[in-house]
Amino acid sequence: MLTKKDLQQIKEHGLSLQSIYNQLEIFSLGIPAVDIVTAASVGNGIEVIPESSHQKLVDLYETSKDKLDIVKFVPASGAATRMFDFLHKFLEEYDPETETLNKYLKRVPSFALETFMDHMKEFAFINDVRRKIREHYPDYKKSNKGQRMYWLVKMMLEPEGLNFSDLPKGLIPFHKYAKYYTTAFEEQLYEAAFYAATRDDAYLHFTFSEKHVPYFKEEFETVRNRVSKKTKTEFHISYSFQKPETDTIAVTLDNVPLRDADSNVVFRPSGHGALLSNLNEVDSDIIFIKNIDNVVAEEYVENISYYKKLLAGKLLWLQKKVFGYLNILEQEEVEESTIKDIRSFLWNELSIKDIPMDQDKLFMVLNRPIRVCGVVKNTGAPGGGPFWVKDQDETISLQIVEKSQIDMENPHMQTIVNDATHFNPVDIVCGVRDFRGKKFDLMLFSDPRSGIITKKTVGGVTVKALELPGLWNGGMAKWNTAFVEVPLDTFNPVKSVNDLLNREHRPNA
Structure with a gap:
């Protein structure tokens, strides 16, 4: 099906012939729906941190952060x-x-x-x-x-x-103050100063569409003095684009490569899962991930910041335990009582149920990136959530799953989804360095089998498109994970312009 011209085009796009064959095979065979066993719930994969422990975890983060490299990672390429x-x-x-x-x-x-x-x-x-x-x-x-x-x-x-x-959503005017208005982009800067700044410096990494970069740069130059003066923080912005080599081939409904008017093969962006490559280039002790539109007016930021620090404190607590155990497991002989402690930790704190007895395998299970995900009570909002999932090897693990990955025509699966108590607001704190301080290669901890085949319209023709494993679901499938309940008022996305009428988006409302 592929010509010499196609092969040259594939090469120029930064893709390999093998990757294209793999994609065509996926289109042909399909992607099995995720086998969800049950929804995660409080006491069954989701932790409610008691208020008596809040301040201890917040203080752990506050006293540690000035010695750490911290970045806030904001996917911001979405159009409005x-x-x-x-x-x-x-x-x-x-x-x-x-x-x-x-x-x-x-x-x-x-x-x-x-x-x-x-x-x-x-x-x-x-x-x-x-x-x-x-x-x-x-x-x-x-x-x-x-x-x-x-x-x-x-x-x-x-x-x-x-x-x-x-325009990108990040540059739409969101909040109306007495003398000026702010965009979501500016509010992300302001918010970062409250929990992601170290020694009065805040580092943020945005993923933009390339065509929008000049507009974001102009906006940054316009607002940086105002937001720096208000927060007494210097802001350092880096950015990246979705890489062409993460694009996937589009095919007809008969799984034949789609071609444009010039007979060129058509490639499409592969969803937010493509951003795993961007995240993988961020080398930092702690990375906060938050979507561009999930912001609040200034007077509500203290509350948002408190729970961000709580999640980060939980991450640091987990890391301290994990790193300590890894140092012990490197030794030739480990006491049986310590092995028991490690297995108990994996079961209770990281919701890992398939726990090996072997010392080397325990080391491998512990030596992974760690993420602490805030989850909120379900209000019927669309989107993914925390579920217990059985993979092809019969291993059951805790995962974030998007609805598009689930066979909603299966009554049993539909019942599980309808009974879910929490969903994923993309409120994630990541630890991507190992116990020796070396950054993990995040690509090794993704599940390439968990992409999504979608239907799109190109030039009035319905075609199939392949999305890579989502950044926070399949892209992080093999991370060690803790789900923590956070209040619903920490989640304030703007999906419709009328959402800007909600209290959290109205200064002095």
Whole structure:
């Protein structure tokens, strides 16, 4: 199926022929659904740290952090398009020349649109939108309500206006303060100063889309003095892109490589699992991972910061135990009572149930990257969660699993998912150095069998696309993991623009 031209294209893309054959085989054979045994719950894979222990763990982190290398890792390449789905629909379906707004809302009821209209003045970006309207539509105020609303949405979303449809979510104005507004990008900087700064320096690594880098650089230069002055912190920004060599081949529904109009093979980005390669290049004692849109207004940051320090303290406590045991296991003879202690630790603290007796194998089980994942009580939000999973070797382990990995047509699996008590807000603290201080190669601790085959539309044609194992599910499948319950108010993502009306996104609300 592949020509000499294809082989040259594959090589130029940084891919190997073997990797392409492997991908084609996966398309042909399919990826088995994840075999979830049961949902993790409090006392069964999820720990609720008693309040009496909170301060001890927070203090452990506070007293240790100035001697550590700390980085906050923020996936930030996502476009803002989905934030405005209902507004895109409005532009497509409403014609102010032929229909009043009231008639449209009766014909196409939209609670989201009505909420947006009722609260327009409260959004951080409204003044910028109005300025664009004055530039393009001088008769705006003389027009009827439907026409005004139509123009306002156009000026928000389209290129002649603010072009929010094509901006990354991190650069959309989120929070409206008395004299300025802030983007999610700026709030990530501000928040980092409270828990990820050492000796008044904060290091953040963002994964951007390459085309958006100039905009983020401009934003950083605009806000760095303001946020540094407020926090007395110097910010150091690094960034990376999703690498072309992590792209995967697209195929037709018959598993034949898809070609464009010039007969070139079509490659597609392979989902957030591709960012494992980016994370693998960050060499640090502690890495905080948090999505770009999960931020709060300044007055709520202290609460967020407290639980970040709690999770980091838990990580340091686990590392101290693990590193101590690894130093012991390096010795030729280890007392049986110590082996018992190690096995008890693995069972109780890292939820590892298939524990070897052999000293060398115990060493291998302990000598892995460690992550402490905050999980929140389930409120019906979409997304992944903590589950006990049986792999192809019949080993049962604790994993984060996305819904797309589960056979939801299987009634038993559906029941397990519906009964799940917690979900994953992507609130992760990572330890990626071993007990000798050497960074792990994170690629060795991924499960390559846990990718996802999805269906996409390319040029009006439905095709298959392959996503690599997700960054925090299959990408970290072989990490040692602890799940810790954190309060729901630490999770404040902005999936829809109307989420910005929630209390945590409204300064002095």
